[in-house]
Amino acid sequence: xxxxxxxxxxxxxxxxxxxxxxxxxxxxxxxxxxxxxxxxxxxxxxxxxxxxxxxxxxxxxxxxxxxxxxxxxxxxxxxxxxxxxxxxxxxxxxxxxxxxxxxxxxxxxxxxxxxxxxxxxxxxxxxxxxxxx
Amino acid sequence: xxxxxxxxxxxxxxxxxxxxxxxxxxxxxxxxxxxxxxxxxxxxxxxxxxxxxxxxxxxxxxxxxxxxxxxxxxxxxxxxxxxxxxxxxxxxxxxxxxxxxxxxxxxxxxxxxxxxxxxxxxxxxxxxxxxxx
DNA sequence: ATGTGGCTTCCAGTCATGGGAAGGTCAAGG
DNA sequence: CCTTGACCTTCCCATGACTGGAAGCCACAT
Numbered sequence: 001x002x003x004x005x006x007x008x009x010x011x012x013x014x015x016x017x018x019x020x021x022x023x024x025x026x027x028x029x030x031x032x033x034x035x036x037x038x039x040x041x042x043x044x045x046x047x048x049x050x051x052x053x054x055x056x057x058x059x060x061x062x063x064x065x066x067x068x069x070x071x072x073x074x075x076x077x078x079x080x081x082x083x084x085x086x087x088x089x090x091x092x093x094x095x096x097x098x099x100x101x102x103x104x105x106x107x108x109x110x111x112x113x114x115x116x117x118x119x120x121x122x123x124x125x126x127x128x129x130x131x132x133x
Numbered sequence: 134x135x136x137x138x139x140x141x142x143x144x145x146x147x148x149x150x151x152x153x154x155x156x157x158x159x160x161x162x163x164x165x166x167x168x169x170x171x172x173x174x175x176x177x178x179x180x181x182x183x184x185x186x187x188x189x190x191x192x193x194x195x196x197x198x199x200x201x202x203x204x205x206x207x208x209x210x211x212x213x214x215x216x217x218x219x220x221x222x223x224x225x226x227x228x229x230x231x232x233x234x235x236x237x238x239x240x241x242x243x244x245x246x247x248x249x250x251x252x253x254x255x256x257x258x259x260x261x262x263x264x265x266x
Numbered sequence: 267a268t269g270t271g272g273c274t275t276c277c278a279g280t281c282a283t284g285g286g287a288a289g290g291t292c293a294a295g296g
Numbered sequence: 297c298c299t300t301g302a303c304c305t306t307c308c309c310a311t312g313a314c315t316g317g318a319a320g321c322c323a324c325a326t
Contacts (some may be wrong), residue, residue, distance in 0.1 A: 016313075019314060036274080048261055052258070057238070069253075075251050077245050078247045082255070084245070084255055087248055091231055091238065094231055105224065112217070122213050122214065126176070126189075149284090166307095169304055192281085232310090
């Protein structure tokens with residue numbers, strides 16, 4: 001299977017597959033006599049796994065760990081769960097951070113007339129008057 | 134005022150101030166005979182403005198636009214508001230995306246025993262069985 | 267023979283910094 | 297006067313996770 005084919009089937013762009021190979025996330029694909037990479041069903045499985053994990057927001061480093069656990073038949077599910085829970089916490093931190101920003105920005109937007117006049121509480125607040133919630 | 138002093142007063146690291154200068158976000162600071170940058174109160178105001186805007190998650194490019202509007206006395210507040218609203222929408226998109234991830238990851242975490250045994254729905258789902266919500 | 271599309275490698279850019287090297291400067295203390 | 301330590305300067309490299317593009321080979325159809 002050529003890289004274009006597996007890219008299509010896995011949803012991972014060819015460019016990204018080469019990148020994953022270069023950083024060692026996936027093993028180096030075997031080569032045909034003409035130099036083209038040749039992928040098999042196993043590679044497809046792996047790339048789909050990666051695609052799903054990335055889709056859930058796991059960092060590439062974490063995906064590498066998940067892949068290792070996936071291949072390790074004697075893993076303890078507690079290890080997988082711990083990794084996933086750390087990820088969940090990091091998602092929660094990001095959501096909280098964005099929520100704080102969101103409230104602040106929304107507050108500013110609310111107070112700005114948004115017309116042709118130059119007076120604008122958004123700019124005033126950014127300039128330093130952060131005392132009138 | 135040396136760069137270290139203004140860094141302290143503005144909360145923007147010296148390194149970052151030099152970077153802002155290099156990309157033209159702030160004007161080039163004047164120099165003392167010894168080559169040191171010399172900042173004044175205006176620079177401090179500007180850096181504080183930038184720091185606030187960055188703290189609200191505005192991209193550096195957007196901060197540049199906000200700075201330009203701030204300095205333009207004949208601006209229309211509608212322009213500022215529009216920029217802020219676009220930012221608000223982008224925050225909302227990110228929150229929604231993280232929320233979707235969060236629910237999926239939490240669902241997986243819930244279903245995993247997390248003990249010494251190798252069976253793990255997290256890995257199974259990532260491997261492709263995405264049909265049992 | 268020519269066109270097209272896919273494959274290869276390698277280099278550079280993205281975004282917003284942070285780290286660290288190599289070297290000049292300044293104020294204080296011995 | 298000299299040294300120490302804390303500043304400052306520029307420069308290049310690294311991050312994360314790709315993406316774009318150039319230059320060149322390969323495969324197949326017309």
